[in-house]
Amino acid sequence: MLGNFSYCNPTKLYFGKDSLKYLNDELPKYGKNVQLIYGGGSIKKNGIYGKVVEILRANGKSIIDDGGVMPNPTVDKLRDGIKKARENKADLLLAVGGGSCCDYAKAVSVSVNCDDDPWEKYYIRFEEPDCETLPVGCVLTMVGTGSEMNAGSVITNHESKLKIGHVFADEKIMPRFSILDPEFTMTLPHRQMVAGIYDIFNHICEQYFSGGDDNTSDYISEGLMRSVINSSRIANKNPMDYEARSNIMWSATWALNTLIAKGKTTDWMVHMLGQAVGAYTDATHGMTLSAVSLPYYRYILPYGIAKFKRFATEVWSIDPNGKTDEQTALEGLAAMESWMKELGLAMNITELGANADMIDGLADATLIMGGGYKVLDRDEIKNIFKACL
Ligand code: NZQ
């Protein structure tokens, strides 16, 4: 039975070639001071920065420059951004980049008018904002996280070796608008492109591998997974294929904009394991997920055999005839493994910089979730990490 839920997603999307021009429609809705949030410089090299600045100037905005948001944004950078927004009385936070810029913008948004320490309030105590928040807009240049249409924000604290995501309950934390031009993603290095593709795929898995009921969300998920696999194979061979890149971009948004989680408990343990690896190694998010996925899924498979069999037959077209359910399910994971290798994803945490001495720390940094097929204990988590080395 599909559980009860409410559904509201207020983010307005502009999708396709030349969609940046719609920034002109959005900017008049906000005040004069725009905090322009971007990363380490890719948007200056590929010309997107210049185009955005031109539109901001044409709309009479004052620009508060806030570059240097690193992949896996840190709490220290967040504190700088909050200071900038306060000192310059920001009216709009405009993130131009990937999930890191977008997540960071949301974290600044909920913190500008908040007297508490943002790390403690939002990422340790998981509280909701009780202050006025700032609107966030996004021009997406890297595909994968879905941050362009959700209320998630992941921040890393190097001091306490924790990387924690907060999915805010209030829809007003979602970007007010997001501009998605697939051509803006064409300058991504191959490694970032495939990391993003696996991030999308795993977001779908995290929601799919829970529950045993018949529900619409799982059928939508299977369609999205098939689309991602198909387009990823085309983009892997020819990254300039617009059709494939546009399908990947659109799938990423739907993979994590709350729709396919509706009526489901959802798992999220691959992300919890991956985030612990991220906190220790600062590795690329999608690669931390690919490196831990197979040992985790092979371990929990016996507890969710019916769904893993369905995954094999519906997503990977494995023929179940003459096989036990377990054999079919394992063949599905084997098909997934060979696709991951074909893309060139990280297949273990050693190549990301983790080692056996970190296992205890990684287990400490892993939040345990209860929505999947097996609630793990600490020893099980340690064993999974050992299998990921
Ligand atoms: O910093 P610059 O120079 O811009 O370079 C970036 C960065 O190095 C580069 N890049 C982005 N667009 C580019 C480009 N390079 C060339 N051409 C372009 N068009 O790509 C690198 C990675 O960017 P980043 O924003 O860090 O990647 P991603 O979008 O994967 O975001 C990762 C962050 O999002 C969090 C992750 O944990 C991580 O901190 N997540 C957020 C989620 C959410 N809000 O719901 C869910 C996800 O599961 C994820 O946890």
Ligand code: ZN
């Ligand atoms: Zn992710």
